[in-house]
Amino acid sequence: MHIVVCLKQVPDSAQIRVHPVTNTIMRQGVPTIINPYDLFALEEAMRLRDLIGGEVTVLTMGPPMAEDSLRKALTFGADRAVLLTDRFFAGSDTLATSFALASALTKIGQEFGVPSIVFTGKQTIDGDTAQVGPGIAKRLGLNQLTYVARIVELDRDANKIIVERRAEGGVQVLETRLPVLITMLEGVNEIRRGSLESAYRAASAKIVTWNAAAAGITDLTKCGLKGSPTIVKKVFAPTPRAEKAHQVPTDGLAPEALADAVIAEIFSRQPSVESDLVRFSAGQ
Amino acid sequence: MTDAPKAAPATNSRAGTKKELSEHFKTYKHVWVFIECEYGVIHPVSLELLGEARKLADKRGVSLAGVILGSDANLIAAAATVCFEHGADLVYTVTDPTLAHYRNEAFTKGMTDVVNTYKPEILLLGATTLGRDLAGSVATTLLTGLTADSTALAIDDEGSLAATRPTFGGSLLCTIMTLNYRPQMATVRPRVFGMPPREPGRRGEIIAHPLNLAEDDIVTKVLQFVADRDSNQSQLAYADIVVAGGLGLRSAENFELVKALASVLGAEYGGSRPLVQKGWITADRQIGQTGKTIRPKLYIAAGISGAIQHRVGVEGADTIVAINTDPNAQIFEFAHLGIVADAIKLLPALTEAFRKRLSVNRLAS
Ligand SMILES: Cc1cc2nc3c(=O)[nH]c(=O)nc-3n(C[C@H](O)[C@H](O)[C@H](O)COP(=O)(O)OP(=O)(O)OC[C@H]3O[C@@H](n4cnc5c(N)ncnc54)[C@H](O)[C@@H]3O)c2cc1C
Ligand SMILES: Nc1ncnc2c1ncn2[C@@H]1O[C@H](COP(=O)(O)O)[C@@H](O)[C@H]1O
Numbered sequence: 001m002h003i004v005v006c007l008k009q010v011p012d013s014a015q016i017r018v019h020p021v022t023n024t025i026m027r028q029g030v031p032t033i034i035n036p037y038d039l040f041a042l043e044e045a046m047r048l049r050d051l052i053g054g055e056v057t058v059l060t061m062g063p064p065m066a067e068d069s070l071r072k073a074l075t076f077g078a079d080r081a082v083l084l085t086d087r088f089f090a091g092s093d094t095l096a097t098s099f100a101l102a103s104a105l106t107k108i109g110q111e112f113g114v115p116s117i118v119f120t121g122k123q124t125i126d127g128d129t130a131q132v133g134p135g136i137a138k139r140l141g142l143n144q145l146t147y148v149a150r151i152v153e154l155d156r157d158a159n160k161i162i163v164e165r166r167a168e169g170g171v172q173v174l175e176t177r178l179p180v181l182i183t184m185l186e187g188v189n190e191i192r193r194g195s196l197e198s199a200y201r202a203a204s205a206k207i208v209t210w211n212a213a214a215a216g217i218t219d220l221t222k223c224g225l226k227g228s229p230t231i232v233k234k235v236f237a238p239t240p241r242a243e244k245a246h247q248v249p250t251d252g253l254a255p256e257a258l259a260d261a262v263i264a265e266i267f268s269r270q271p272s273v274e275s276d277l278v279r280f281s282a283g284q
Numbered sequence: 285m286t287d288a289p290k291a292a293p294a295t296n297s298r299a300g301t302k303k304e305l306s307e308h309f310k311t312y313k314h315v316w317v318f319i320e321c322e323y324g325v326i327h328p329v330s331l332e333l334l335g336e337a338r339k340l341a342d343k344r345g346v347s348l349a350g351v352i353l354g355s356d357a358n359l360i361a362a363a364a365t366v367c368f369e370h371g372a373d374l375v376y377t378v379t380d381p382t383l384a385h386y387r388n389e390a391f392t393k394g395m396t397d398v399v400n401t402y403k404p405e406i407l408l409l410g411a412t413t414l415g416r417d418l419a420g421s422v423a424t425t426l427l428t429g430l431t432a433d434s435t436a437l438a439i440d441d442e443g444s445l446a447a448t449r450p451t452f453g454g455s456l457l458c459t460i461m462t463l464n465y466r467p468q469m470a471t472v473r474p475r476v477f478g479m480p481p482r483e484p485g486r487r488g489e490i491i492a493h494p495l496n497l498a499e500d501d502i503v504t505k506v507l508q509f510v511a512d513r514d515s516n517q518s519q520l521a522y523a524d525i526v527v528a529g530g531l532g533l534r535s536a537e538n539f540e541l542v543k544a545l546a547s548v549l550g551a552e553y554g555g556s557r558p559l560v561q562k563g564w565i566t567a568d569r570q571i572g573q574t575g576k577t578i579r580p581k582l583y584i585a586a587g588i589s590g591a592i593q594h595r596v597g598v599e600g601a602d603t604i605v606a607i608n609t610d611p612n613a614q615i616f617e618f619a620h621l622g623i624v625a626d627a628i629k630l631l632p633a634l635t636e637a638f639r640k641r642l643s644v645n646r647l648a649s
Contacts, residue, residue, distance in 0.1 A: 011452070094432070098424060125574070126452055129432035134388075134420025143503055144388045146417045162507065167386065168320070168327060168412050173508040174387075187560070187567045229429030229465040233446060235458045238592070245606060245615075245622030255633035258625060262605070263637055265621055266582065270603045273582050276524060280550040281642035 001054035001156065002113040003045045005078070006101055006136070007038035009062050009069035010126045034069045037121030039076075039191040041184040045119050046077050046192070048154065055079040057108060057115070061089055061100050067207050074202035076194040082108060086211040091225035094127070098135025099222045104215045105140060116156075116178045118142060122186055130183070137181035145174060146183045305464060312466035315341040316404040318395065319350040319367060319375075320414055322386060324359040328479065328522065329410030331370045333472060335480025336437055337408055338371035343439045349374035349404070353394045355384035361490075368488040370480050375488060376402065380495035385506040386414050390497055392421040398493050399426060404467045406445050408437070411471035419471050429462030430469040435476050435596070445470065454573040454593040474521050475579040475600060520569060520576045525551035525584075526601075528571055529559065530594075532587020532608065532627055536564040541631035542586060548638050554578070556588050572597035584634075586627035590615025607631070 011030045034042075045056045058073040060066050061084040070081035084104045092100065105118060118140075120133035130146075137144035145163050149171065153162040156178075165172045166185055212223060221227060248262055267274040315337045320327035334350065341348040350367040354360050357379050364375040378394040395418060399407065407422075409415040411433045423430035431447035440446045440461070445468040448459045462468040520526060527549065529542040539559070546553035554569040554576065571578055573593040583601035587608065588594060595618055598604060606619035607627040616622045623630065 094420070094430060095424060095427065128451065128573075129430075130416045131420040131423070131430060131432050134417060135424040138392075138421045138424035144417070144421065145504075146388075147413045166413055167509070168322060168414050169325075170509050170511040172385065172506055173510070174504055175507050176504040229427070229462050230431060230460050231463060233459040233461050235451070235456055237455075238457055238596075241618050244617055245604075245619040247616075247622045247624065250623060250625050255625075255629045256637065258623070258630060259633035259637035262621070262623060262630075262634060263641065266603065266605060269620065270581055273525070273603070276581070277549065277638075277642055 001049070001052055001117070002057065002115045003049060003054060003117045003119065004057045004059055004105060004108060004115040005038065005042045005045045005073075005119045006059050006132070007042060007069060007073060007121065008035045008060060008124050008127075009033070009066040010035045010124055032065070032068065034072055035121055035124045035126075037123055037125070037184075037186055039121075040186055040188055041119035041121050041182070042073060042076060042078065043189045043191045044151065044182075044184050045117070047189065048117070048151065049079075052154065052156065055112070057082060057112060059084065059101065059104055059108065061085070061092075061097065061104070064209075067209075070207055071202050071205070074205050075199045076191060077198045080112065080208065081205065082208045082210065084210050084215055086223075088212050088220050088223045091228060092223065093228035093230045094129050094131040094135055095229055096223055096225075096227035097132050098139055099227055100212075100215070100217065101132065102136050102139035103217045104210065105136065107210065107214075107216045110216075114179070116180075117161075118179070118181045120181070120183045122147065122183050133181060133183035140181070142179050142181040143176040144181050145176065147185050148182050149185045149188055151182075305466075309464070309466040312403040312405040314346045314349055314374075314402075314404050315344065315406045316349045316351055316376075316399075316408065316467070317372070318407065318409040318415065318418070319352045319363060320410055320412060321352050321354055321359070321363045322414070324356065324362075326363050326366055327410055327412060327414075327474070329412060329415070329472070329474040331366070332474070332477040332479055333408050333410060334367060334370045334372055336472070336477045337406070338480065340406060340437060340439055340445070341373075344405070344443060346405070347373040349376060349402075351376045351378075351395065351398055353378045353380075353383045353391055355379065355381050364488075364490050369482045369484060369486045371483075371486075373488045375490050377490060377492050378495050379492065380497065382495065382497055382499050382502055385509060386417075387502060387504050387506065388417055388421055389502050389504060390495070391418050392425060393497055394493075394495050395422050396425045397495070399467060401493065402491075407467040407469045409469070409471045411473040415471050419469060423469050426465075426467070428465040428467060428469060429460075430471070431460040431462075432471050434460075434470045434472050437470065437472070444468065450573060450596055454596045473577050475577045478579070478600075520552045520554050520571065520578055523552035523578065524580050525549050525582045526554055526571070526578050526580045527551050527584045527586070528554045528556070528588060529586045529627070530556040530588030531558050532589075534587075534628070536562070538628050539564050541628065541635070545584070545631055545635045545638070548635050548642070551580075551582075556591075556594055585615060585619070586631055588615055589613050590618065 057080040123130035147166040150164040434447040436448040447470040527546040579600035604619040606615040
């Protein structure tokens, strides 16, 4: 079975800073990582492959340096990596991104076998939209399973898959037909360390690299800024709040006395909390 | 690939500078909110959105409509009434047996059909698992722009929707617009906006629309639904009081102090992201950008530094109380009450003091 995992290289946003004067993002020297959510998808894909055989291809769209993330995925144990890179993709929003990735997935199908499952992460930590997965599914006409917590059953003869999906207020058990697009929930597995063998293989592996034309994209108006109906009007740092916390004086107070002082402050600021609490404790 | 018909965008300019809306899109009018209504219960985020959308509609001088998809005509009628009382002028309904449970195929078809028929200029959905699942499919089918997880909505001088959202993990905010396509779509997380007041007796018009989809045409089947009601899933997003801990508590054992205080207060407990990574709390109790947004009356944060990703999830709280040993901790920048103290000592004292006060009150009442 052929499985493709879409993963994105993202800046380690814990280290993103905004220039205090120019208000621009300072990316220099910010390390990049594989979007953490995508690792759950990758591990799930490799787990399925190990169970029933087949291949896992990882796919990313990004600048040439996104190759690092693909190589990393190969060290974890992916079988093949495809990098989709072209300046025409710059400035893509979710609609344009899903167009480019869907085109590459079609091409991957022609070259390496049609995937039965396409995985994405739940969301990215930079774009953070959770919309690219559903976008790809719609464009390729794949059955869409989002927020999947567990793959319960995969019946290749019947072309059938059963999953548990995290829904609002509960868990849905869904059955559908392959091929599917699955967006994987976080925290459902742990990425393996990867064997020494895959590390060696990854170091010298050839990354399949396609530009728009090579990926079979002829309509460039659907790519990048041109293909993006949304535009970013402005980017800015959150305004600091004018007033800082009122500090409850602590000097030399024992915890008990301090606790009383804190409670008095809370109740004087929020009298309704006190009445709510009284009602709550009376009801106990 | 689904290439729904749409007007060709102006070709000689970049998306960022295109301004003119094509004639075809100028007929798109009114503000819509998708009403998430599963098993007869309206998700509160839908009503919160009606409140905010009312302001957008008034600013545009257009009507506000809700869209309800479901299988039970009585429940839908009741939900429509609730929508009117929360500000909707109109409610579009799609009633069909295939809509009994949420399924992407059926809901995407229902939603896109209604949009293509009645043409709204703005379409808002809650950024719930359902709303995000649906929004991506609908936007891609309609080939229009979608701003996910917005935290502020406004109408700009030219009458377009300006949706602001955090980006780069909350370190920055950006304002996003869809100038040349309609509808302008956005999702908003629960609790970002407050609940609008209910106006009992307020009425509106119901417009029913057919689905035209047979069960046999839908590939995906719901085998089972296991409600969280019976499990110990957290109700963080809607709690009036939340007590949370961070790495400053230093161990899972010390985190019990947070739970103890929460239990005396009848509160929900939660924590910062590192605690999920360490396994002290489950992922559904993470508060912040990549966890839950909360909007309690009282939020007590113990041993949390107040990183931006945490801050964006708690800023809507009425009163934020921060306990931190570091007088320069970032959390004091946005907390209302600050206590420079060791949380491991103060938490048990607070628990005890609250317990005493409340039992005294109980005797008195
Ligand atoms: C993409 C991305 C998304 C993220 N999403 C989230 C999110 O949703 N939610 C979230 O919370 N974080 C999130 N983070 C992580 C965030 O950046 C911070 O790393 C995290 O919030 C810090 O957790 P903390 O405050 O518990 O720990 P620390 O930053 O280590 O702070 C511990 C604090 O405890 C104080 N302290 C130490 N001892 C004591 C004591 N005895 N008593 C009282 N105080 C004490 C210290 O002074 C310090 O301020 C995200 C990060 C990224 C990159
Ligand atoms: N540029 C990209 N290349 C490959 N996969 C991507 C890209 N952008 C998004 N994805 C996938 O889509 C998922 C959702 O992304 P997002 O909509 O940005 O939150 C991610 O977890 C990835 O699996």
